[in-house]
Amino acid sequence: MVSIADPMGTVSIQSRLGLAPGTPPLVALRGVAKYFPGVIANEDVDLAIYPGEIHALLGENGAGKSTLMNILTGIYQADAGEILRDGETAEFSSPIDAIAAGIGMVHQHFKLVNAFTVAENVHLGWSQTPARISARTLEARTQKLSQDLGLTVNASARVSDLSTGEQQRVEILRVLARDAKVLILDEPTAVLTPAEARELFVALRAFTARGNAVIFISHKLDEVVEISNRVTILRGGRKVATEWTESCTEKSLAQMMVGREIVLNNLRERPKGATIGAPVLSLKDVSLKSHGAMLLKNVSLDLHAGEVLGIAGVAGNGQRELSHMLTGLAVPSSGQVHLDGVDVSMSGARAMAEAGVGHIPEDRLHAGMSPALSITDNTVLREYADAPLAQGPWYIPRQALHLAQEIAKLAEVMVPDFAMPARNLSGGNQQRLVARREMRIADKVLIAAYPSRGLDVGAINTMMHYFVELRDRGVAVILISEELEELVNLADRIAVMFHGEIMGIVPGEGVDIEDIGLMMGGRRNT
Incomplete structure (x- = not known):
């Protein structure tokens, strides 16, 4: 058996976790390194995960968290160092x-087959799945697994019909069933409601109480x-440090992550002469109906030049449909959308973009990018048909690369190879590139849907200042977010959505968080 050195002291760790003396880590990384062309992804990283613990892994976007976990799960092979399982050297x-x-590992972007049922997804590719089995038996096996593991699922439901929180439970069930x-959980609460996050935490504590361990990657x-x-x-x-969480604060963790103090102050302060102007984008009694369901109901909003309008609400209450309506991706069933006083209800997404409406979508990887295309292609997506990238019918790759490099520099994204697929970038770097790309076309309006999901505190700080930059140039910004603190710090006004309706619009400064919470639950602001 190989002994594990840990700077916190093995005896102390075992004692504080209630383990018997001499208990080895369930898994450990020692001196692990991984290099890509021009990039140090990981170098000399030690990590020990003991039975019964939830071990958080923090770092800025691009700090090497995903690479390290990809090594641990056999997706990448380390260039140096070793993996230890129960104290013995292991190779994956x-x-x-x-x-x-x-x-x-449960990844941030789920790997489920939407057309399959929960039971089919759980058993897909599993060696213990019988070669011949009825759908009823498959569902019964899945239901028993879910009960045994404390993860409630509807085994017969189709994955495409599940909420995001339910899909996550299916992903976790797939892993635990094996x-x-x-x-390993990568940003597990990024798309969960507070209630779903609490349910997840209960399941994780029950899982570790049985002598298992969780690696919890999060920016929250x-x-x-x-x-x-x-x-x-x-x-x-x-690795900068490994600490007992009880001795840390959010502020101290943030400083260790980014190496400096993060301050989100004075975002409301405008430069001299910068004021809120006339309405530039308006919804007038807009409703949206799909497959018999009312997704938006009589929504009226005025978005003014030079203001930030926050949209609050629990995910799934019409925010995505609202963003689609404002960017031309959806056509209202009734009502009108006006841009600069002109009815653009039927104009479509291309016309809205050409008119100066940028869009940071909720799903940055699949709606904001084409993951298989190169970073260059994705970064210049909005301008590929314009000079200097195009001359008549001809596309000029050299000019496209120059523009991509310029946007990446502004976004503070280090790109080792602009020809590599966009999916190879970390989620935070994808988000920053999409944001800077959309800012270039947002002459009038920027619609930002959950722009800080999965970002570290430093990247969130940068993103918020992007919006301040646009606001001070007279651009109207809609910020859709589940993070109320984010909205309160930045938004001039906050509209609250519930079941596709606007419950009320309140000033951002001095707002009562409890009032917003009540509106998020369905109470109208009178």
């Missing part, structure tokens, strides 16, 4: 090897402080 040449060793002892520092026993911080691919 694929995710199949990792899951066979009891290590499973006897995972170490569960309040949740990290609440749920984790220990926390490891990466910066620039290297």
Whole structure:
């Protein structure tokens, strides 16, 4: 057996976690390094995960968290260092090897087959799935697994009909059904309601109470402080520290992550002469009906030049449909959309973009980018037909690369190879590129749907200043967010949505958070 050195002290860790003396980590990384052309993804990283603990992994976007977990789950092979399982050296040449060793990961972007049922997804590719089995038996097996593991699911439901929180439970069930002892969760609460996040935390505590462990990757520092026993911080691919969470604060964690103090102050302060102007984009009694369901109902909004209008509400209450309506991706069933006083209800997304409406979509990877295309192609997507990228019918790749490099520099994204697929970028870097790309065309309006999802505190700070920059240039900004603190810090007004309706619009400054919460639950603001 190989001994594990840990700067926090093995005895102390075992004692504080209630483990017997000599208990080895369930899994450990020692001296791990991974290099890509021109990039140090990880270097000399040590990490030990013990039975019964929830271990948070923090770091800025691009700090090396995903690469490290991809090494642990067999997707990547380390260039140096080793993996230890129960104190013994282990090698994982694929995710199949990792899951066979009891290590499973639920990624930020789910890997489910939407057309399949829950039971079919749980059993897909599982060695223990019988070659011939009826749908009823498959569902019964799945239902028993869900009861045994404390993850309630409807085994017969089609995945496409599930909420995001329900889909996440299916992903976790798939991993745990294969006897995972170490569960890796990448941004698990990014798309969950507060109630769904609480349910997840209950399930995680029950899972670790059985002697298992969780690696919890998140940028929500309040949740990290609440749920984790220990926390490891990466910066620039290297480990900065491993600490007991109880000795940390959100502020101290943020400083260790980014190496400086993060301050989100004075976002409301406008430069001299910058004022809120006339309405530039308006919805007038807009409703949207699809497959018999009313997704938006009699929504009326005026968005003024030079203001930030926040949209609050629990996810799934019409925010996505609202963003689609404002950007021409959806056509109202009734009512009108006006841009500069002109009815644009039927204009479509291309016309709205050409008229100066930018859009940071909710799903940055699949709606904001084409993941298989190069970073260059994705970065210049809005301007590929315009000079200097195009001369008549001819596309000029050299000019496209120059523009992509310019946008990446403004977005503060380090790109080792602009020809590589956009899916190879970290989620935060994808988001920053999409944001800067859309800002270039947002002469009048920018619609930003959940722009800070999955971003670290430093990147969120940068993103908010993007919006301030646009606002001060007289551009109207709609900021759709589940983070009320984000809206209160920046928005001039906040509209609250519930079941596709506007419950009320309140001033952003000095607003009562409790009032917003009540409106999010369905109470109208009178």
